[in-house]
Amino acid sequence: MATIARIPITNVFMGGAYTARLRVGPGRQPVNVLLDTGSSALALCGRKYRPSLADGEEETRLAQSESYGDGSWWTGAVLKTTVSIGAGASRVVASGVSVAVAYGESPDMFDGCDGILGLAYEELDDAYLMRGGTWTRQYPTATVANGRPRSVVPYLMQLADDDVLAQKVSFLTRRSFIHSGAGLSRDPLNRGWMVIGGGEEATDLYTGRFQVVKVLTEAWYSTNLKRVIVGGKPPIHVRPRGPKGMPSNSIVDSGTNSLRLGKSLFRQILSKLTTEQAALLNAAVVDGQAVPMESLRLASWPTIHVVLEGRETDVTLEVAPGDYWQVNAPRVGRAMAAISIGEDGFATLGLPLMNGYFTIFDGVADGGKGVIKFARARR
Numbered sequence: 001m002a003t004i005a006r007i008p009i010t011n012v013f014m015g016g017a018y019t020a021r022l023r024v025g026p027g028r029q030p031v032n033v034l035l036d037t038g039s040s041a042l043a044l045c046g047r048k049y050r051p052s053l054a055d056g057e058e059e060t061r062l063a064q065s066e067s068y069g070d071g072s073w074w075t076g077a078v079l080k081t082t083v084s085i086g087a088g089a090s091r092v093v094a095s096g097v098s099v100a101v102a103y104g105e106s107p108d109m110f111d112g113c114d115g116i117l118g119l120a121y122e123e124l125d126d127a128y129l130m131r132g133g134t135w136t137r138q139y140p141t142a143t144v145a146n147g148r149p150r151s152v153v154p155y156l157m158q159l160a161d162d163d164v165l166a167q168k169v170s171f172l173t174r175r176s177f178i179h180s181g182a183g184l185s186r187d188p189l190n191r192g193w194m195v196i197g198g199g200e201e202a203t204d205l206y207t208g209r210f211q212v213v214k215v216l217t218e219a220w221y222s223t224n225l226k227r228v229i230v231g232g233k234p235p236i237h238v239r240p241r242g243p244k245g246m247p248s249n250s251i252v253d254s255g256t257n258s259l260r261l262g263k264s265l266f267r268q269i270l271s272k273l274t275t276e277q278a279a280l281l282n283a284a285v286v287d288g289q290a291v292p293m294e295s296l297r298l299a300s301w302p303t304i305h306v307v308l309e310g311r312e313t314d315v316t317l318e319v320a321p322g323d324y325w326q327v328n329a330p331r332v333g334r335a336m337a338a339i340s341i342g343e344d345g346f347a348t349l350g351l352p353l354m355n356g357y358f359t360i361f362d363g364v365a366d367g368g369k370g371v372i373k374f375a376r377a378r379r
Contacts, residue, residue, distance in 0.1 A: 003089055003090065003197075004090075004165070004195060004196070004197040004198035004201065005085065005086045005090040005091070005092045005165060005195070005196040005197055006086070006090050006193055006194075006195050006202070007020050007021075007085060007086050007090065007193065007194045007195070007196065008020070008191065008192075008193060008194075009035065009171075009173075009191070009192045009193060009194050010185060010190060010191050010192070011173075011175055011177075011178055011190050011191075011192075011257075012178055012184050012185045012190055013032050013112040013113050014034060014111060014112050014113055014257075015111075015112065015177060015178055015257075016175065016176050016177040016178060016257035016326075016351070017034055017035075017255055017256075017257045017351070018034070018035050018171070018173060018192060018194075018254065018351075019032040019033055019034055019035060019113050020032070020033060020035055020085065020117070020194055021033075021085070022083055022084065022085050022115075022117070023083070023084045023085075024044065024049060024081060024082070024083050024084075024099065025049070025051070025052060025055075025057055025081050025082060026052060026055040026056050026057065026081075026082065027052070027055070028082075028084065029049060031044055031048065031049055031114035031115055032113045032114050032115075033113060033114060033115040033116055033117040034113050034115070034116040034117065034255055035117055035119065035171075035194060035254055035255065036116055036117065036118050036119060036120075036253070036254060036255030037118075037119045037120055037169070037220075037221050037252065037253055037254040037255065037361050038068075038069070038118075038120060038220060038221075038251060038253035038254070038255050038256065038348070039066065039068065039116065039118035039119075039120055039124055039255065040118035040119070040120045040121060040122065040123075040124035040125035040152075040154040041064055041066055041100055041116070041118045041124075041125050041152065041154070042083070042097070042098065042099050042100065042115070042116070042117050042118060042154070042155045043064070043066065043074055043076055043099070043100040043101070043102055043115050043116050043118075044076075044099060044100070044101050044102065044114060044115035045074075045102055045105065045109070045110040045114055045115055046076065046101045046102050046103045048110070048114045048115075049101060049114060049115070051079050051081070051101055051135055053135070057079050057080065057081045058079060058080035058081070058096075059077070059079055059133040059134070059135045059136060060077070060078045060079060060080060060098075060133070060134065061129055061130050061131070061132060061133060061134060062077075062078035062098075062127040062128065062129060062130070062134060062150060062152065063075065063076065063077055063078065063127065063128050063130050063134040063139055063144045063147060064076055064078060064100045064125075064126070064127045064128070064144075064152070065128075065141055065144045065145065069256070069260070069342065069348060070108075071106070072105075072106045072108055072109040073105065073106050073109065073141075074100075074102040074104065074105040074106070074109050074110075075102065075103065075104040075105070075139075075140075075141040075144055076100040076101050076102035076103055076104070076134075077100065077101055077103065077133075077134035077135035077138065078098050078099070078100050078127055078134065078152060079098075079099055079100075079101060079135060080096050080097065080098060080099075081095075081096075081097060081099050082094070082095045082096075082097065083097040083099065083155065085196070086196075092159065092164060092165060092196065094155075094158060094159055094162060094164060096158075097155060097158060098152045098153060098155075098158070100152075101135065102115075103135075103138045104138075104140075104141050116255075117155060118154060118155075119154075119155075119156055119169050119254070119361065120154070120219065120220055120221060120363075121154070121157075121218045121219050121220075121363065121370075122151055122152075122153060122154055122157055122218075123151070123217075123218055123219040124219055124220065125151055125152040125153070125154045126149065126150070126151055126152075127149075127150045127151060127152045128144050128145060128146075128147030128148060128149060128150065129147050129148040129149075129150050130144070130147045156169060156196070156363065157363075159196070159197075160364070164197075165196050165197030166197045166198065166364065167362075167363040167364050168196070168197055168198060168199060168360065168361065168362045168363060168364065169194060169195070169196050169199075169360075169361050169363075170193075170194065170195040170198065170199030170202065170358065170359065170360040170361070171192065171193070171194055171195075171254055171354060171358070171359050171361075172192045172193040172205045172206075172358050172377055173192045173254075173351055173354050173355050173359075174188070174189050174190075174191075174192055174355055174377075175189050175190060175326065175351070175355065176257040176258060176323070176326050176338040176350070176351040176352050176355065177257065177326045177329035177330065177336055177338065178190055178329060178330075179326075179327075179328050179329065180328045180329060180330065180331050180332050181328050181331075181332035193205060199358070199360035199362075199373070200360070200373075202358070204378065205358045205377065205378055206357070206358035206375040206376060206377055206378055207375065207376050207377075207378055208375055208376045209375065210360070210373040210374060210375045211310065211315040211316075211317070211373070211374045211375070212310055212311040212312070212315070212371050212372075212373050213252070213308045213309070213310055213311070213315050213371060213372040213373070213374065214308075214309050214310055214311045214366075214371065215366070215369050215370040215371055215372060216247055216248045216369070217247040217248065217369070218368055218369055218370070219247060220247075220248075220251040220253075221251055221252045221253070221361055221370065221372055222246075222247050222248035222250070222251050223248060223250045223251060223252055223308050223309065223349070223372070224240055224248055224249065224250070224308060224309035225238045225249050225250035225306065225307070225308055225347050225349070226238060226240070226307045226308065226309060226314060227305075227307040228265065228268075228269065228304065228305070228306060228307070229304070229305035229307065229316075230269055230272035230273065230302050230304055230305075231272065231302025231303065232302075233272040233302075235307070236265065236268045236269065236272075238265065238347075239345065241345070242345055242346050243343055243344070243345045243346050246346060249345060249346055249347065250308075250346065250347040250348070250349055251347075251348055251349065252349045252350075252353065252354070252359075252361075252372055253348050253349065253350050254350070254351070254354065254359075254361075255350070256348045256350030256351065257338065257350055257351045257352075258338045258339055258340040258348075258350050258351070258352065259319065259324060259338065259339045259340070259347070259348075259349060259350060259352050259353065260339075260340045260341070260342040260347065260348035260350065261339065261340075261341065261342060261347050262341070262342060262343055262344035262345055262346060262347065263341055263344055264344050264345075265344075265347065266285070266339070266341060269304070270282055272302070273301075273302070277300075277301065280295075280296070281337055281339070284335075284336065284337035284339075285337050285339050285340065285341065286341070290329070290330060290331075290334040290335065290336050291325075291334065291335045291336075291337075292333065292334060292335075293327055293328075293333055293334060293335050294333075296325065296327075296335050298321050298322060298325060298327065298335075299321075301321035301325065302321070303318050303319065303320055303321065304318070304319040304324060305317070305318055305319075306318075306319060306349065306353060311366070311371055315374070317353060317356075317357065317374055318356060319352050319353055319356070320356055323338065323352045323353075323355045323356055324337065324338050324339055324352050325337060325338070326338050338350075338351070338352045339352070355377075356376070356377060357374040357375060357376060357377050358374070358375050358376070358377045358378075359372065359373070359374055360372065360373040360374075
């Protein structure tokens with residue numbers, strides 16, 4: 001295997017979610033891509049990246065059409081091209097990488113970035129074989145699913161198959177929303193690290209031992225959320241069965257900048273708070289209100305403990321008040337709640353869970369099902 005690659009990441013382009021820079025194609029065009037362990041496709045916005053078939057990029061007959069939990073979507077043509085990430089000793093170059101270039105998308109799909117890098121499993125990287133070249137013809141979204149189902153080898157898996165890097169990605173993140181008032185991109189709170197191919201060796205990024213969470217399926221990084229404990233209050237027990245069509249009741253997702261909880265679970269969390277705290281959090285979550293920091297009194301809020309099924313024993317992870325409340329967001333002196341409401345019976349455990357930890361998504365452990373490892377982040 002090649003040297004493990006350590007890549008700087010930032011949350012400034014997406015308002016909280018983290019991106020890294022890739023260089024794509026014969027011209028090595030720089031693109032900033034959202035880092036998402038909740039999906040698997042590598043896709044670029046066709047308005048920001050234009051393929052150059054004449055210079056060696058290869059058109060295929062594969063098309064992809066993907067949608068996400070926030071309602072955003074894209075449809076695009078799969079091309080084979082060269083992708084590099086990192087610089088210096090951490091630079092990794094791969095040729096023949098499957099990259100979807102979107103020619104149709106929802107208005108908010110790529111927002112402040114140029115694309116998305118899915119970091120989950122091949123099962124989610126589905127595609128359709130069409131009659132002709134998909135960049136030249138650009139089949140409408142409604143007709144793509146009429147093609148023959150196929151799958152695409154995700155970027156991380158291709159690096160592993162080519163014996164370049166192991167199928168493992170690790171993160172040090174610090175925020176769920178941009179920290180305002182301290183130089184934005186220069187602010188250490190708005191920066192972090194992604195390690196491709198390793199993680200355990202990066203002892204400067206974490207302290208202590210890893211807790212190992214079991215992954216239930218080779219699709220998403222699906223987990224079994226067992227309990228939520230608010231401060232010292234009695235635990236909230238969570239049903240192990242998720243909604244229809246989902247393999248579990250929760251996932252850990254680097255591409256979501258909140259704890260996305262079902263309404264029932266959120267209401268139970270509110271019931272464990274003081275009346276004043278419950279009203280404040282409910283307004284912030286439901287109405288999207290930013291709260292004056294002086295009225296928040298952050299030190300009085302409880303830690304939320306998330307209990308997940310571990311590989312051997314249950315794993316208890318802490319979400320500190322400063323992680324589910326983001327101070328100096330969206331501007332200095334205000335605070336935003338990093339909690340959102342999703343489908344009942346399902347929880348997307350995003351950046352607020354990861355921000356207190358150095359998190360390793362190991363896609364090859366446990367016979368390929370994978371595990372997620374958490375160790376305390378060094379601040």
